[in-house]
Amino acid sequence: MANQSMKKDFLLALALVVAGTILFSIMFGFPLQAPPQAGSGTRAQLKVGEIAPPIQAAGWVNGDPIQNQGLKGKVIVVDAWATWCWPCRQQAPHIVKTYQKFKDQNVAFIGLTSDGEDLLPEIRQWLKETDITWPNGYGAIDSLIAFKADTIPQVWVIGTDGRVVWNVDSESTESLEQGISRALGLAP
Structure with missing residues (x-):
């Protein structure tokens, strides 16, 4: 009986960690692609002064x-x-x-x-x-x-x-x- 209770507690804790991770990601934006290399100091996005690419959509x-x-x-x-x-x-x-x-x-x-x-x-x-x-x-x-x-x-x-x-x-x-x-x- 104690084993089942511990298992339920573990699953509940795991669910809360997953939910918290998802909530954190939602609040602070989802990456669309891999982040820039560590130490690059800047984001990968198109920078001011660069020529914009053609705009296309399906x-x-x-x-x-x-x-x-x-x-x-x-x-x-x-x-x-x-x-x-x-x-x-x-x-x-x-x-x-x-x-x-x-x-x-x-x-x-x-x-x-x-x-x-x-x-x-x-x-x-x-x-x-x-x-x-x-x-x-x-x-x-x-x-x-x-x-x-x-x-x-x-x-x-x-x-x-x-x-x-x-x-x-x-x-x-x-x-x-x-x-x-x-x-x-x-x-x-």
Whole structure:
């Protein structure tokens, strides 16, 4: 009888450790790929000044931004997210507020998720729940790899010259809104 009680206690403790690990991962973001080498000092993501790769996805929800060169000459805000990512859900209201501020200017917002077509109902539900109305590409793993997305959520601002002008490393010196304004030539 004592053996069964100890076994139950062990299984309960193990379950709590696993649940705690999952909760920690959710709270602090899930890596999309292996982290950078120890001692590298920087994240692997696409850096400010680098040329942004082409944006590609298996399919699109809320429109296809690539059609008719709709992105040419615009500042582009790329938001990497996933349906299972709690930090992405927490960040969504800020991205929506930023979109509302800049939607009538020369700025295009694009969401990218590695979630595939099999999760299309969940993707649509997630977009509806977060009030995200701009184009979002699913099955965009090739683009996310090209952007060197090491974790999500992650955001990049691409200037009209096709170069990254703001990323999460920029947050320590300026907000996303300031980065977009600078890309538009509105900031000093």
